[in-house]
Structures are given as structure tokens and as C-alpha cells.
Amino acid sequence: MQLEMPTPDLQSAPPAEADQSSDGQLSVRNASKFFPSLTGDGQVCVFRDVSLEIANGEFVSIIGHSGCGKSTLLNIIAGFDQPTSGEILVDGKKVHGPGLDRMVVFQSFALMPWMSAFDNVRVAVRSAFPSWDSKQVAQHTTRYLHLMGLTDIGKKMPAHLSGGMRQRVGLARAFAVQPKALLLDEPFAQIDALTRGSIQDELIRMWDVAGATVCMVTHDVDEAILLSDRIALMTNGPEARVAEIVDINIPRPRTREQLIESDDYMRLRTRILRFLIDHNRRPTALDDTAHAMDAYPQSDASVSD
Ligand SMILES: Nc1ncnc2c1ncn2[C@@H]1O[C@H](COP(=O)(O)OP(=O)(O)O)[C@@H](O)[C@H]1O
Ligand SMILES: [Mg+2]
Incomplete structure (x- = not known):
């Protein structure tokens, strides 16, 4: 990748106490999460049986409508919350809580x-x-x-x-x-569109230079395609699941100019948007802030929050 600024010599950093081994395999195995229902009479299943394997150094995004459980899943991977069933592993070791091997960046x-x-x-x-x-x-x-x-x-x-x-x-x-893994929860959602583009570029440059397995939650289809190796598509909750995982086989480095000229990009974009429209938002007992997706933006390929 072409770097615009001199690249600091990361290799010469002294040995470190944080877990610096070259691995960073993230595994979500059959994870389900239940919360007490709003009415207080039982439990509601946010997502069920979610499995996701993210290889060392891979950049995987999770995309889905608001309320489907993306942040809940990321918090569970981070160790801030526990799955009701299933497990999270980093390099094959079960996660029991937060750690410096998994850094989270919030919106x-x-x-x-x-x-x-x-x-x-x-x-x-x-x-x-x-x-x-x-x-x-x-x-x-x-x-x-x-x-x-x-x-x-x-x-x-x-x-x-x-x-x-x-x-x-x-x-x-x-x-x-x-960290072994970087967990990003809609990190650009509160940033204006022009600035967002340059920070996305910086993120990719940093990822390229410093390495780390990345799991990013987003509701922006274009952002997900630009940045990711694979994109996991989540259905709506309750009982959300990862329905498809899409490979983004577009060579890197990727530029926005190249992407919009690329047939692969248009094909992937259409496929993901089709999935999101097909899983259009229906208000659920889980989420009283739900709103319909009938105002789905045509010019901005993001899922409305
Ligand atoms: N601590 C909690 N207790 C009860 N319900 C929760 C809690 N956290 C999240 N939820 C519910 O779980 C669902 C998924 O939330 P969230 O993970 O924030 O969705 P997303 O990030 O995809 O928008 C929502 O319906 C939300 O209201
Ligand atoms: Mg969220």
C-alpha cells in the first residue's frame, strides 16, 4: 500500500508485556444472547447460534439493521458481557472478560x-x-x-x-x-462524510502497518466493502443470526474511485443492499425505538439508525 506519510518503525519497538504474539484468531462459537423481556415475564433472544471465525490479521465487518444485536455481540467478544450460551475464543482460549488483547473503539x-x-x-x-x-x-x-x-x-x-x-x-x-484484535462499533457514525473518508484511509493504513485482526460493526454498506475482507450479514432480531458471509475479493489497496468503476463492487453492493431490504426492519417487542425502513436511502447505502 502507498503510504502518504513516513511510516514509523514499529518493528523496533521494545518487547512488550501486552500479548504480542503474532496470532489473533477470533472465534465466536454458537453464541446466543437472551435479555430479560421488557414486560419482565421471561427472556428475549437477541441473537441465536451465531458463529464467526475471523483469521489472524483479517478485517471482518458485521452489518445489519439497528437493534439486531451487533453491539451486544461486539461487547460479548470484548468480554464486557457474557453470551447466554456459546463461547468466544481468542487463539483458541476462551474469553472470560475484557483484556488488552482486544481493544474496543466506540462510536x-x-x-x-x-x-x-x-x-x-x-x-x-x-x-x-x-x-x-x-x-x-x-x-x-x-x-x-x-x-x-x-x-x-x-x-x-x-x-x-x-x-x-x-x-x-x-x-x-x-x-x-x-492488541490481537480491534473491535470497532460504528466508529465513524458520528463523523461527517468527508472526514469519515480520510479516517477510513488512516485506519486501513494503520491496519496495514501495525496489523491486528479487526471486527467492525457498521451500518454503512460502502464503508464495509471498502474496508473489509469479509462481511457478515445479520438478520433482524429477535433471534437474529448471521445469515451470510460475503467475501470481498477486491484487490487492495482499494480507492473509492476504483471501486465505483468496478463491476465487482456494484455486484457486491447490490447483493448486500438486497439482503438488507429483504430483511427490512419490522418493529419488534425487543426494540421500542424501531422505525420502518420504508425511507431507505437510495443515495446513501447505509442502514438508518
Ligand atoms: N442490557 C440490555 N437489556 C435488555 N435489552 C438489551 C440490553 N442491551 C441491548 N438490548 C436489546 O438488544 C437488542 C440489540 O441491541 P444492540 O446490540 O444495541 O443492537 P445494534 O447494535 O444492532 O443496534 C435491542 O433490541 C436492545 O434493545
Ligand atoms: Mg449498536
Whole structure:
């Protein structure tokens, strides 16, 4: 891939305490999740029997309508929540809770507001690599901020940064820990369209340079095709399931200009949109914020939230 900025020498980083082995295989095995029903008389199944194998270094997106359980699934992979049945494995080992081997980037940025951008990344680096001295921690932090195009804003507080800048800090923090897997929950949903494009490019550049298995939840079909090796399509809840997994066999590096000229892209886009329209949103007892998809946007291939 062509890099627009000098690539920091990630290989020369000192050995680290966070789990840095080259593997990062994520396995979701027959995972089901039930929540207590809103009426309090029983349980509602959000998704049932979801299985997904994500290979080391692979970029897989999960796409589906609002309320189908994407964030619930990602939280379970992160270890913030437990599946009602089934299991999550990282490199064959069962996940019992959160860990630095799986970093999550949320739509809402989730930066610590009382810390500068630099310190937000630095504290994560310090906890991932406790034997490093402060100089090593600072160098590593600077390197990852630089990779996300954040060389000059380190001293700024999150409140003084745009949404795009905040999410760059969130991504720099997540990658700087050198996790096995990066879990992204609609990371660009609150960012304007133009900025979103450049952060997507930076994400791919970072993924290309730093590596990591990525599992991204999105409701944006174009974003999913641009970024992913495979896309898992989820049906609506309750009892959602992964109905199809679509291979995105479009060579990398991918540019938006090439994609829109590509027959493969149009074919994949149509297939995924067709799936989403066929699984059009129906209000369910699970989700009282449901809204119909009859206003499905034609020009913007995203699933309305
Ligand atoms: N803690 C919870 N208790 C009860 N229901 C929940 C809880 N978390 C999520 N849900 C329900 O589970 C469903 C899936 O939610 P979510 O995973 O946020 O969907 P998505 O991310 O696909 O929009 C929704 O109907 C939501 O209301
Ligand atoms: Mg969600």
C-alpha cells in the first residue's frame, strides 16, 4: 500500500508485556444472547447460534439493521458481557472478560475528558507495557499519534477536538496497545462524510502497518466493502443470526474511485443492499425505538439508525 506519510518503525519497538504474539484468531462459537423481556415475564433472544471465525490479521465487518444485536455481540467478544450460551475464543482460549488483547473503539469516542490527547494514548500504552520507562512510553505514544495524523494536537483536551480528531485519538490509543484484535462499533457514525473518508484511509493504513485482526460493526454498506475482507450479514432480531458471509475479493489497496468503476463492487453492493431490504426492519417487542425502513436511502447505502 502507498503510504502518504513516513511510516514509523514499529518493528523496533521494545518487547512488550501486552500479548504480542503474532496470532489473533477470533472465534465466536454458537453464541446466543437472551435479555430479560421488557414486560419482565421471561427472556428475549437477541441473537441465536451465531458463529464467526475471523483469521489472524483479517478485517471482518458485521452489518445489519439497528437493534439486531451487533453491539451486544461486539461487547460479548470484548468480554464486557457474557453470551447466554456459546463461547468466544481468542487463539483458541476462551474469553472470560475484557483484556488488552482486544481493544474496543466506540462510536462515542470514549476518551477520558480530563486528559490531553497524548495522555489518553499514553496511559493505555503504560498499562499495556508496564516495564517500559517513561521515554519508551512517550516515544511509542508519539509514533501512534503520528500514524493517525495527530502530530500537532497531543496537548489538546478532547473537548477542544473535532469528532474526527477524537476518533483518531481513539484509534491511535487502540492500535498503540498492539492488541490481537480491534473491535470497532460504528466508529465513524458520528463523523461527517468527508472526514469519515480520510479516517477510513488512516485506519486501513494503520491496519496495514501495525496489523491486528479487526471486527467492525457498521451500518454503512460502502464503508464495509471498502474496508473489509469479509462481511457478515445479520438478520433482524429477535433471534437474529448471521445469515451470510460475503467475501470481498477486491484487490487492495482499494480507492473509492476504483471501486465505483468496478463491476465487482456494484455486484457486491447490490447483493448486500438486497439482503438488507429483504430483511427490512419490522418493529419488534425487543426494540421500542424501531422505525420502518420504508425511507431507505437510495443515495446513501447505509442502514438508518
Ligand atoms: N442490557 C440490555 N437489556 C435488555 N435489552 C438489551 C440490553 N442491551 C441491548 N438490548 C436489546 O438488544 C437488542 C440489540 O441491541 P444492540 O446490540 O444495541 O443492537 P445494534 O447494535 O444492532 O443496534 C435491542 O433490541 C436492545 O434493545
Ligand atoms: Mg449498536
